[in-house]
Amino acid sequence: MGFEILVPENEDELISLMEEGDYQFLAGGTDLFVKIKKDLINPERIIDLTKAIDGPKFQVEQNEVKIKATTTHAELAESSLINKEFPVLASSAGAVGATQLRNMGTIGGNICNASPSADTLIALYLLNADVDLVSSDGRRSLSIKDFITGPGETELASGEYVESITVPKLSGKFRHFFKKVGRRNALDISVCSMGFILKATKEAIEEIRLAYGAVAPTVIRPGAVEDFLQGKTIDKETISRAQRLLKEEISPINDIRGSAEYRETVALRTLEQIRQN
Numbered sequence: 670m671g672f673e674i675l676v677p678e679n680e681d682e683l684i685s686l687m688e689e690g691d692y693q694f695l696a697g698g699t700d701l702f703v704k705i706k707k708d709l710i711n712p713e714r715i716i717d718l719t720k721a722i723d724g725p726k727f728q729v730e731q732n733e734v735k736i737k738a739t740t741t742h743a744e745l746a747e748s749s750l751i752n753k754e755f756p757v758l759a760s761s762a763g764a765v766g767a768t769q770l771r772n773m774g775t776i777g778g779n780i781c782n783a784s785p786s787a788d789t790l791i792a793l794y795l796l797n798a799d800v801d802l803v804s805s806d807g808r809r810s811l812s813i814k815d816f817i818t819g820p821g822e823t824e825l826a827s828g829e830y831v832e833s834i835t836v837p838k839l840s841g842k843f844r845h846f847f848k849k850v851g852r853r854n855a856l857d858i859s860v861c862s863m864g865f866i867l868k869a870t871k872e873a874i875e876e877i878r879l880a881y882g883a884v885a886p887t888v889i890r891p892g893a894v895e896d897f898l899q900g901k902t903i904d905k906e907t908i909s910r911a912q913r914l915l916k917e918e919i920s921p922i923n924d925i926r927g928s929a930e931y932r933e934t935v936a937l938r939t940l941e942q943i944r945q946n
Protein backbone atom coordinates (compact mmCIF):
# COMPACT_ATOMS: atom_id res chain seq x y z
CA MET A 670 0.00 0.00 0.00
CA GLY A 671 1.24 3.56 -0.69
CA PHE A 672 1.58 6.38 1.80
CA GLU A 673 1.50 10.16 1.75
CA ILE A 674 4.20 12.28 3.34
CA LEU A 675 2.94 15.40 5.11
CA VAL A 676 5.35 18.22 5.91
CA PRO A 677 3.94 20.62 8.55
CA GLU A 678 5.72 23.99 8.66
CA ASN A 679 5.34 24.65 12.38
CA GLU A 680 4.23 23.23 15.75
CA ASP A 681 0.52 24.18 15.31
CA GLU A 682 0.28 22.50 11.90
CA LEU A 683 2.08 19.45 13.28
CA ILE A 684 -0.31 19.12 16.23
CA SER A 685 -3.40 19.44 14.04
CA LEU A 686 -2.06 16.78 11.64
CA MET A 687 -1.45 14.45 14.59
CA GLU A 688 -5.04 14.98 15.71
CA GLU A 689 -6.35 13.82 12.31
CA GLY A 690 -5.50 10.18 13.07
CA ASP A 691 -2.99 7.39 12.46
CA TYR A 692 0.48 8.41 11.40
CA GLN A 693 4.18 7.59 11.67
CA PHE A 694 6.81 10.27 12.19
CA LEU A 695 9.70 10.74 9.81
CA ALA A 696 12.98 12.39 10.80
CA GLY A 697 15.95 10.93 8.86
CA GLY A 698 14.00 7.84 7.78
CA THR A 699 16.92 5.42 8.37
CA ASP A 700 14.87 3.23 10.72
CA LEU A 701 11.38 4.06 9.45
CA PHE A 702 11.90 3.12 5.81
CA VAL A 703 13.67 -0.12 6.78
CA LYS A 704 10.58 -1.10 8.80
CA ILE A 705 8.25 -0.19 5.91
CA LYS A 706 10.38 -2.13 3.42
CA LYS A 707 10.37 -5.18 5.69
CA ASP A 708 6.56 -4.89 5.99
CA LEU A 709 6.80 -4.47 9.74
CA ILE A 710 4.63 -1.35 9.51
CA ASN A 711 2.33 -0.09 6.81
CA PRO A 712 1.50 3.58 7.47
CA GLU A 713 -0.87 5.57 5.26
CA ARG A 714 0.27 8.92 6.63
CA ILE A 715 3.85 9.88 7.39
CA ILE A 716 4.49 13.19 9.14
CA ASP A 717 7.90 14.70 8.40
CA LEU A 718 9.15 16.52 11.51
CA THR A 719 12.12 18.32 10.03
CA LYS A 720 10.43 21.68 9.30
CA ALA A 721 8.06 21.81 12.30
CA ILE A 722 10.88 21.30 14.81
CA ASP A 723 12.65 24.50 13.82
CA GLY A 724 15.12 26.94 15.33
CA PRO A 725 18.78 26.49 16.22
CA LYS A 726 19.97 22.91 16.69
CA PHE A 727 21.81 23.79 19.90
CA GLN A 728 20.65 26.20 22.58
CA VAL A 729 23.07 26.93 25.43
CA GLU A 730 21.60 27.87 28.81
CA GLN A 731 23.55 28.56 32.00
CA ASN A 732 23.44 24.97 33.28
CA GLU A 733 22.35 22.92 30.28
CA VAL A 734 22.37 22.52 26.52
CA LYS A 735 19.16 21.86 24.57
CA ILE A 736 19.60 19.79 21.42
CA LYS A 737 16.80 19.73 18.82
CA ALA A 738 15.51 16.19 18.17
CA THR A 739 16.13 16.61 14.42
CA THR A 740 19.88 17.18 14.91
CA THR A 741 21.76 14.64 12.80
CA HIS A 742 24.57 12.43 14.09
CA ALA A 743 26.98 14.26 11.76
CA GLU A 744 25.95 17.63 13.23
CA LEU A 745 26.52 16.29 16.76
CA ALA A 746 29.86 14.69 15.94
CA GLU A 747 31.15 17.83 14.21
CA SER A 748 29.79 20.43 16.64
CA SER A 749 32.54 22.30 18.51
CA LEU A 750 30.06 22.95 21.34
CA ILE A 751 29.24 19.24 21.78
CA ASN A 752 32.91 18.25 21.46
CA LYS A 753 33.77 20.74 24.20
CA GLU A 754 30.89 20.14 26.63
CA PHE A 755 30.06 16.47 25.99
CA PRO A 756 32.89 14.67 24.14
CA VAL A 757 31.24 11.31 24.86
CA LEU A 758 28.13 12.41 22.92
CA ALA A 759 30.23 13.61 19.98
CA SER A 760 32.12 10.30 19.84
CA SER A 761 29.01 8.13 20.18
CA ALA A 762 27.26 10.09 17.38
CA GLY A 763 30.42 9.77 15.28
CA ALA A 764 30.28 5.98 15.73
CA VAL A 765 26.79 5.58 14.21
CA GLY A 766 26.82 3.63 10.93
CA ALA A 767 28.55 5.13 7.92
CA THR A 768 28.75 8.71 6.61
CA GLN A 769 25.43 8.60 4.74
CA LEU A 770 23.65 7.31 7.82
CA ARG A 771 25.17 9.98 10.06
CA ASN A 772 24.08 12.67 7.57
CA MET A 773 20.47 11.44 7.62
CA GLY A 774 19.87 9.82 11.03
CA THR A 775 18.88 12.02 13.96
CA ILE A 776 19.28 11.88 17.71
CA GLY A 777 15.46 11.97 18.12
CA GLY A 778 15.10 8.94 15.83
CA ASN A 779 17.85 7.09 17.69
CA ILE A 780 16.04 7.69 21.01
CA CYS A 781 12.54 6.81 19.72
CA ASN A 782 13.79 3.66 18.01
CA ALA A 783 14.92 2.65 21.54
CA SER A 784 17.36 -0.04 20.49
CA PRO A 785 19.48 -1.48 23.35
CA SER A 786 22.46 -0.99 21.03
CA ALA A 787 21.72 2.62 19.99
CA ASP A 788 25.00 4.49 20.15
CA THR A 789 23.91 7.94 21.32
CA LEU A 790 21.90 6.41 24.18
CA ILE A 791 25.15 5.45 25.93
CA ALA A 792 26.09 9.13 26.11
CA LEU A 793 22.58 10.32 27.01
CA TYR A 794 22.37 7.84 29.92
CA LEU A 795 25.82 8.92 31.13
CA LEU A 796 24.91 12.59 30.94
CA ASN A 797 21.51 12.18 32.69
CA ALA A 798 19.74 13.74 29.71
CA ASP A 799 16.02 14.59 29.66
CA VAL A 800 13.68 14.00 26.72
CA ASP A 801 11.42 17.02 26.06
CA LEU A 802 7.97 16.06 24.74
CA VAL A 803 5.25 18.18 23.13
CA SER A 804 1.54 17.47 22.56
CA SER A 805 -1.68 19.47 22.35
CA ASP A 806 -1.83 19.18 26.18
CA GLY A 807 1.47 21.04 26.56
CA ARG A 808 5.04 20.10 27.36
CA ARG A 809 6.63 17.53 29.68
CA SER A 810 10.11 16.12 30.21
CA LEU A 811 11.21 12.63 31.19
CA SER A 812 14.68 11.39 32.05
CA ILE A 813 16.09 9.20 29.27
CA LYS A 814 16.02 6.26 31.69
CA ASP A 815 12.27 6.71 32.33
CA PHE A 816 11.48 7.45 28.67
CA ILE A 817 12.87 4.16 27.37
CA THR A 818 10.97 1.21 28.80
CA GLY A 819 12.20 -1.77 26.75
CA PRO A 820 13.61 -2.80 23.38
CA GLY A 821 11.80 -0.57 20.86
CA GLU A 822 9.49 0.69 23.60
CA THR A 823 9.14 4.19 24.99
CA GLU A 824 6.77 6.35 27.02
CA LEU A 825 5.94 8.43 23.91
CA ALA A 826 2.17 8.89 23.99
CA SER A 827 -0.09 9.06 20.97
CA GLY A 828 -0.31 12.69 19.82
CA GLU A 829 3.12 13.49 21.27
CA TYR A 830 6.56 14.02 19.77
CA VAL A 831 10.12 14.61 20.98
CA GLU A 832 11.07 18.23 20.44
CA SER A 833 14.48 18.33 22.10
CA ILE A 834 16.90 16.67 24.47
CA THR A 835 18.20 18.61 27.46
CA VAL A 836 21.69 17.76 28.66
CA PRO A 837 22.91 19.19 32.00
CA LYS A 838 26.43 20.64 31.85
CA LEU A 839 29.04 18.79 33.89
CA SER A 840 30.82 20.57 36.70
CA GLY A 841 34.55 19.90 36.85
CA LYS A 842 36.88 18.08 34.54
CA PHE A 843 35.80 14.60 33.44
CA ARG A 844 37.50 12.12 31.17
CA HIS A 845 35.06 10.86 28.52
CA PHE A 846 35.24 7.43 26.94
CA PHE A 847 33.07 5.59 24.38
CA LYS A 848 33.78 2.19 22.84
CA LYS A 849 31.69 0.18 20.44
CA VAL A 850 32.47 -3.38 19.47
CA GLY A 851 30.75 -4.50 16.27
CA ARG A 852 31.26 -7.22 13.73
CA ARG A 853 32.53 -4.79 11.09
CA ASN A 854 33.55 -2.06 13.49
CA ALA A 855 32.41 1.33 12.20
CA LEU A 856 29.62 0.33 9.86
CA ASP A 857 27.81 -2.01 12.16
CA ILE A 858 25.30 -1.95 14.97
CA SER A 859 27.20 -2.82 18.13
CA VAL A 860 27.54 -6.25 19.70
CA CYS A 861 28.42 -4.44 22.90
CA SER A 862 29.03 -0.78 23.63
CA MET A 863 30.31 0.98 26.70
CA GLY A 864 31.01 4.48 27.87
CA PHE A 865 32.11 6.21 31.00
CA ILE A 866 32.79 9.65 32.35
CA LEU A 867 35.34 9.80 35.11
CA LYS A 868 36.64 12.40 37.51
CA ALA A 869 39.68 11.14 39.42
CA THR A 870 42.85 12.23 41.15
CA LYS A 871 46.01 10.11 41.20
CA GLU A 872 44.80 8.68 44.50
CA ALA A 873 41.12 7.89 43.93
CA ILE A 874 37.99 8.06 41.81
CA GLU A 875 35.91 11.12 42.72
CA GLU A 876 32.97 10.40 40.44
CA ILE A 877 32.29 7.77 37.81
CA ARG A 878 29.29 7.04 35.61
CA LEU A 879 29.17 3.92 33.43
CA ALA A 880 26.75 2.88 30.69
CA TYR A 881 26.47 -0.34 28.71
CA GLY A 882 24.62 -1.12 25.49
CA ALA A 883 23.45 -4.45 24.01
CA VAL A 884 23.87 -6.42 27.25
CA ALA A 885 20.33 -5.92 28.62
CA PRO A 886 16.87 -5.04 27.22
CA THR A 887 17.77 -1.33 27.39
CA VAL A 888 21.00 0.61 27.78
CA ILE A 889 21.92 0.36 31.46
CA ARG A 890 23.83 2.23 34.13
CA PRO A 891 25.27 -0.51 36.40
CA GLY A 892 24.56 1.22 39.72
CA ALA A 893 26.28 -1.32 42.00
CA VAL A 894 29.50 -1.02 39.98
CA GLU A 895 29.35 2.78 40.02
CA ASP A 896 28.76 2.81 43.79
CA PHE A 897 31.60 0.35 44.40
CA LEU A 898 34.07 2.40 42.33
CA GLN A 899 33.44 5.75 44.07
CA GLY A 900 36.48 6.65 46.19
CA LYS A 901 38.52 3.64 45.09
CA THR A 902 42.07 3.64 43.78
CA ILE A 903 42.15 2.53 40.15
CA ASP A 904 44.21 -0.64 40.28
CA LYS A 905 43.98 -4.22 39.05
CA GLU A 906 42.23 -5.47 42.18
CA THR A 907 39.57 -2.72 42.00
CA ILE A 908 38.84 -3.51 38.36
CA SER A 909 38.53 -7.24 38.93
CA ARG A 910 36.12 -6.69 41.86
CA ALA A 911 34.13 -4.28 39.65
CA GLN A 912 34.04 -6.91 36.89
CA ARG A 913 32.56 -9.46 39.31
CA LEU A 914 29.82 -6.95 40.24
CA LEU A 915 29.17 -6.06 36.60
CA LYS A 916 28.58 -9.72 35.75
CA GLU A 917 25.57 -9.65 38.09
CA GLU A 918 24.11 -6.51 36.50
CA ILE A 919 24.10 -7.52 32.84
CA SER A 920 21.88 -10.04 31.06
CA PRO A 921 23.25 -10.43 27.52
CA ILE A 922 21.45 -12.63 25.00
CA ASN A 923 22.44 -14.72 21.97
CA ASP A 924 21.46 -13.23 18.62
CA ILE A 925 22.73 -13.10 15.05
CA ARG A 926 25.35 -10.49 15.95
CA GLY A 927 26.98 -12.36 18.84
CA SER A 928 26.64 -14.86 21.65
CA ALA A 929 25.72 -13.97 25.23
CA GLU A 930 29.11 -15.31 26.33
CA TYR A 931 31.00 -13.09 23.87
CA ARG A 932 28.98 -10.05 24.93
CA GLU A 933 29.75 -10.73 28.59
CA THR A 934 33.47 -11.12 27.87
CA VAL A 935 33.55 -7.83 25.94
CA ALA A 936 31.56 -5.99 28.61
CA LEU A 937 33.88 -7.13 31.41
CA ARG A 938 37.03 -6.38 29.37
CA THR A 939 35.93 -2.83 28.56
CA LEU A 940 36.00 -2.02 32.29
CA GLU A 941 39.79 -2.26 32.05
CA GLN A 942 39.67 0.96 30.00
CA ILE A 943 39.19 2.87 33.26
CA ARG A 944 42.82 2.02 34.16
CA GLN A 945 44.19 2.75 30.72
CA ASN A 946 42.61 6.14 30.17
Ligand SMILES: Cc1cc2nc3c(=O)[nH]c(=O)nc-3n(C[C@H](O)[C@H](O)[C@H](O)COP(=O)(O)OP(=O)(O)OC[C@H]3O[C@@H](n4cnc5c(N)ncnc54)[C@H](O)[C@@H]3O)c2cc1C
Nearest residue numbers: 694696697698699700701766774775777778779781788831
Ligand atom coordinates in the same frame (compact mmCIF):
# COMPACT_ATOMS: atom_id res chain seq x y z
C1 LIG B 1 22.34 0.10 7.79
C2 LIG B 1 22.01 0.72 9.12
C3 LIG B 1 23.01 0.87 10.06
C4 LIG B 1 22.73 1.44 11.30
N1 LIG B 1 23.76 1.61 12.18
C5 LIG B 1 23.49 2.16 13.38
C6 LIG B 1 24.56 2.32 14.33
O1 LIG B 1 25.72 2.02 14.08
N2 LIG B 1 24.24 2.86 15.54
C7 LIG B 1 22.97 3.23 15.88
O2 LIG B 1 22.75 3.70 16.99
N3 LIG B 1 21.95 3.10 14.97
C8 LIG B 1 22.18 2.59 13.76
N4 LIG B 1 21.15 2.44 12.86
C9 LIG B 1 19.80 2.86 13.23
C10 LIG B 1 19.37 4.30 12.80
O3 LIG B 1 20.15 4.80 11.77
C11 LIG B 1 19.41 5.28 13.99
O4 LIG B 1 18.59 4.78 15.03
C12 LIG B 1 18.97 6.70 13.62
O5 LIG B 1 19.39 7.59 14.63
C13 LIG B 1 17.46 6.84 13.46
O6 LIG B 1 17.17 8.21 13.23
P1 LIG B 1 16.23 8.69 12.03
O7 LIG B 1 16.18 10.17 12.13
O8 LIG B 1 16.67 8.12 10.73
O9 LIG B 1 14.85 8.04 12.50
P2 LIG B 1 13.57 7.72 11.61
O10 LIG B 1 13.80 6.48 10.82
O11 LIG B 1 13.09 8.92 10.88
O12 LIG B 1 12.55 7.40 12.80
C14 LIG B 1 12.74 6.29 13.65
C15 LIG B 1 11.55 6.16 14.60
O13 LIG B 1 11.53 7.22 15.54
C16 LIG B 1 10.34 8.00 15.40
N5 LIG B 1 10.75 9.39 15.57
C17 LIG B 1 11.81 10.00 14.95
N6 LIG B 1 11.96 11.25 15.41
C18 LIG B 1 10.98 11.44 16.33
C19 LIG B 1 10.62 12.54 17.18
N7 LIG B 1 11.31 13.70 17.16
N8 LIG B 1 9.56 12.40 18.01
C20 LIG B 1 8.86 11.23 18.05
N9 LIG B 1 9.16 10.15 17.27
C21 LIG B 1 10.20 10.26 16.43
C22 LIG B 1 9.75 7.65 14.05
O14 LIG B 1 8.35 7.73 14.07
C23 LIG B 1 10.21 6.21 13.87
O15 LIG B 1 9.33 5.34 14.52
C24 LIG B 1 21.40 1.87 11.61
C25 LIG B 1 20.39 1.73 10.64
C26 LIG B 1 20.69 1.16 9.41
C27 LIG B 1 19.58 1.04 8.40
